[in-house]
Each structure stands twice: as structure tokens, then as C-alpha cells.
Amino acid sequence: DIQMTQSPSSLSASVGDRVTITCQASQDISNYLNWYQQKPGKAPKLLIYDASNLETGVPSRFSGSGSGTDFTFTISSLQPEDIATYYCQQYDNLLRGTFGPGTKVDIK
Amino acid sequence: QVQLVQSGAEVKKPGASVKVSCKASGYTFTSYGISWVRQAPGQGLEWMGWISAYNGNTNYAQKLQGRVTMTTDTSTSTAYMELRSLRSDDTAVYYCARDTTMKYWGQGTLVTVSS
Numbered sequence: 001d002i003q004m005t006q007s008p009s010s011l012s013a014s015v016g017d018r019v020t021i022t023c024q025a026s027q028d029i030s031n032y033l034n035w036y037q038q039k040p041g042k043a044p045k046l047l048i049y050d051a052s053n054l055e056t057g058v059p060s061r062f063s064g065s066g067s068g069t070d071f072t073f074t075i076s077s078l079q080p081e082d083i084a085t086y087y088c089q090q091y092d093n094l095l096r097g098t099f100g101p102g103t104k105v106d107i108k
Numbered sequence: 109q110v111q112l113v114q115s116g117a118e119v120k121k122p123g124a125s126v127k128v129s130c131k132a133s134g135y136t137f138t139s140y141g142i143s144w145v146r147q148a149p150g151q152g153l154e155w156m157g158w159i160s161a162y163n164g165n166t167n168y169a170q171k172l173q174g175r176v177t178m179t180t181d182t183s184t185s186t187a188y189m190e191l192r193s194l195r196s197d198d199t200a201v202y203y204c205a206r207d208t209t210m211k212y213w214g215q216g217t218l219v220t221v222s223s
Contacts, residue, residue, distance in 0.1 A: 038153070043213035096167045100152075
């Protein structure tokens with residue numbers, strides 16, 4: 001199975017800061033990489049699909065980039081409502097999926 | 109609107125089985141697969157597997173092979189996930205979600221395994 005690593009595991013930033021999370025796959029996954037936001041007690045919410053496509057209705061301060069094995073997720077200006085845990089998720093050509101371990105984002 | 113509605117919380121003893129349902133509405137059920145994801149208390153998301161609602165093809169996470177079975181009933185637009193030989197570390201919230209890019213999620217089903 002493809003393994004996903006994510007860093008950092010947690011971060012604390014100020015409102016308005018630029019926040020960057022990286023995700024690395026153990027092998028080439030092309031652009032089959034999604035990003036989710038999860039708040040406590042809630043189901044995850046899809047933010048970015050296929051590495052760089054913003055899901056409908058998601059604020060434009062969220063963005064994603066990358067292909068192959070290395071991916072980046074960015075919040076351009078952190079807002080209080082962005083406090084959550086963020087997960088990357090890959091799916092391979094056999095439709096098997098793996099989540100990264102998650103990054104917990106907090107306000108400083 | 110697309111909705112996935114899951115069955116209610118379950119409490120099971122070690123060694124037992126659990127079957128969680130996920131009823132879909134608001135779209136053509138056979139046009140998308142269903143993924144199952146679980147989350148143990150305080151832990152991250154774990155992909156369990158995927159089933160095609162079109163033809164029933166499945167892919168399971170390697171660590172669950174032999175203990176998990178995913179099925180669908182197209183007549184009721186419902187997906188099922190059965191997990192057998194339950195252990196305490198299977199205690200988790202179990203989610204269904206539409207397809208491999210999971211835009212729509214069920215509300216989650218808490219399965220507690222305890223003697």
C-alpha cells in the first residue's frame with residue numbers, strides 16, 4: 001500500500017498568517033491527492049481535490065499544489081474558523097486510498 | 109441534495125461482528141462507489157475500503173483483509189460494511205462517503221467494542 005507522510009503534525013499560527021502543510025507519498029500518485037478539513041465531532045470536509053482543484057464553495061484562501069510524490073496545502077490568511085485538523089488523502093489506480101496522519105492547526 | 113444516512117451506534121463484545129448501513133439519496137446510487145473510513149478516539153482517519161455500487165467490486169485495506177466485507181443493495185440504495193472478530197481497537201466512528209474523492213459523508217456511526 002502507498003504510505004503518506006504529512007508535516008508538521010501540528011502548528012500554531014496567528015490570524016492572518018500564511019500556513020503551509022506538506023504531504024509526501026511513498027510512490028508516484030500523479031495528482032490523485034485530496035485535502036480535507038475536520039473539526040471535532042464532525043465528518044471531514046473536502047477542500048481540494050486532484051491536488052489543486054478548489055471544491056465548490058470553499059474559500060479561495062485555501063489552495064493546493066504538487067504532483068508525483070510531493071504536495072503542498074496552503075491557507076493564505078489563517079482565519080479563526082480554520083482551526084481544525086487537515087488530512088491529505090491519496091487514491092491509486094486500483095481505487096485504494098490512504099490518509100496522511102493529519103496536521104492540527106491552532107491559533108497562537 | 110445528496111445525503112448519506114448511517115445506522116445508529118452499536119456496542120459489541122470482543123469477537124462479535126457489526127454491520128453498519130449507509131443509505132444514499134439525492135443521486136443515482138450506481139453511478140458512484142462508496143468508501144468506508146474509520147476514526148478511533150483521538151486518532152486520525154483510516155481508509156477501510158471501497159465498493160463499486162455499479163458492479164460490487166471491492167478494494168479493502170490490507171490490514172482488514174479477511175475481517176471486513178462491503179456490500180451494496182441497489183434496490184434500496186444502501187451500502188453495508190460488516191466487520192468481524194471485533195477487538196477493542198476496532199472501537200471507532202465509522203463513516204461512509206461517496207466515491208474515492210469524498211465530497212459527501214455520512215454522519216458517522218460509533219461502534220464500541222467492550223467486554
